[in-house]
Amino acid sequence: MPALQDQCPLVCLNYFLPIPKRGHSMQCRIGCGACCIAPSISSALPLHPNGKPAGVRCLHLDAGNRCAIFLHPSRPAVCSGFQPTEDACGSTDAEALAILAEWERLTG
Template identity: 45%
Template sequence: MECRAHCGACCIEPSIQRPYFGMPNGKRAGEICTHLDLEHYQCKIWQTTDYPAVCQGFKAEPDICGTSREEAMETIRILEVTTRG
């Protein structure tokens, strides 16, 4: 599955615990990543050397992304809450 255009759910809903380029304290769940282009909802550093490893490991899948941006946001939000350590 290819990433859905104008989505950005994976750049908003999950937390990222480790520091990365532009976000020295990581990212809280629900916080918009500083690298998300809010006009197109696409990552501004995708496929660059600054693209975080955690983001490189994410692959769009129907079970996560669903059939809409709203569904993806809700699924990732639920996963974030239920998998917190």
């Protein structure tokens, strides 16, 4: 059986922002990982029992920035609820990281 992260490499579906959805939805950029780095996550995760601080790379990201718990029941709803949009993810991985970091700064 293939590794879980190889079955579901769309890591950018991992964060729900409490900001109204704007812009056009888009396909996640495989290997981006910005949504698993920039925001804080207050929910417990297996490797982050007290949540994850903003700007800290999630320990569940593999070397290719894919979520190792993508289909696991312990993956928080906040992660599975994120839907990438142009407004949130921009046009590059670096732009996504900058946008999400700014949103975290404004809402944190």
